[in-house]
Amino acid sequence: MNGTPGLDRPDHRGRTGLDQAGRDLTGNPDVKILDVELLATAWHVLRRTTFDYRHRDGRWTTEQRETYDRGDGATILLYDRERRTVLLTRQFRYPVYVNGHPDGMLVEAAAGLLDDDDPARAIRREAAEELGVTVGELQHVFGVWMSPGSVTERLHFYAAPYTAADRTGPGGGVAEEGEDIEAVELDFDEALRQTTDGRIADAKTVMLLQWAALHGPFRQNADMY
Template sequence: MNNARVHLLKDEVLSDNWYTLRKVTFNYQRKNGVWETQSREAYDRGNGATILLHNPEKNTVILTRQFRMPTYVNGNSSGLLIEACAGLLDNDNPEDAIRRETEEETGFVVTNIRKVFEAYMSPGSVTEKLYFFTADYTDTTEKRAGGGIEEEEIDVLELPLPQAMQMIVRGEIVDGKTIMLLQHLCLQQHQAA
């Protein structure tokens, strides 16, 4: 991590309770050549992966719904969030991790996973990079229990793609990664038409 304009001075762990919250103090050289000392807090929870399952024949998608406490404390009165299947890499490569998460959360066993892009979702405060994938499913795709593991209580939703897009407009789908994947799928369909 070498950068001629950044000199790390101090890296303090503020919390290592659930994941790691750090306060990093550094010297930063501005465009005008002046050096200044800055500090930022960064939350490190590891990298993750997300996937949108799509049935091309029915033009439906598989999404999940689960309680997300940070959204609850920020005004989401139910705390429930509709989102694309996702999870942390947990030392796996992104493709293996999303295969595992897909089976655990949705119950679908998918094999034709396609990587579409990578993105930092909240780069001002969170170190996490997400790897975005899509995969096809059909009514005959192998299914297992799904619904998450341990404390997770995950509902699996199958929605027509046009309905999911309208749910974005109505504010029923407000998760960034999910919006990005749904818009990506619509763009792909538009380009193929």
């Protein structure tokens, strides 16, 4: 078949024109996009973009940046204010395992990619799949670019209360996608302590727990830490 997958013919996810991202950007007059090269589309998309950049002293230089585009995502902290607990996940993460984590089993807030859903719908889906929880009222906490030097993903943070009655499904993730996720219910104060000794070392989870202590459902005890 003629053509390049992801460019002028569909790749295995049905995508074309993947080299067009960023070519029409006009919001910053100090940045002029010159070229976008598609480096990989095995699942997500790796691009190399060449652009002219005007520095603060007026100099123009030609720069190149590689960006990894995996789409945007959402995450949620589920909390039980009365019992002072939070419901998290534990799963194997190869990237942390290969970069120094003892066993790669990371404790995290439930999360996932949007996959063309709006963030609220996506995080309800992820909470049901990973933890078996039917989420009621959602609170949007903030939206953050987690690794702006190379990854395009913006992560939408949510919080929501839960009770035992809300745990309506088995959780565990989607087996067909290779997910093997354990639900971990922790006392909130213990979870917060674990962010200081390395047992919880996932950025989004640390951020949500600190938000809960400083501004969220457990803020009355923030002075303890």
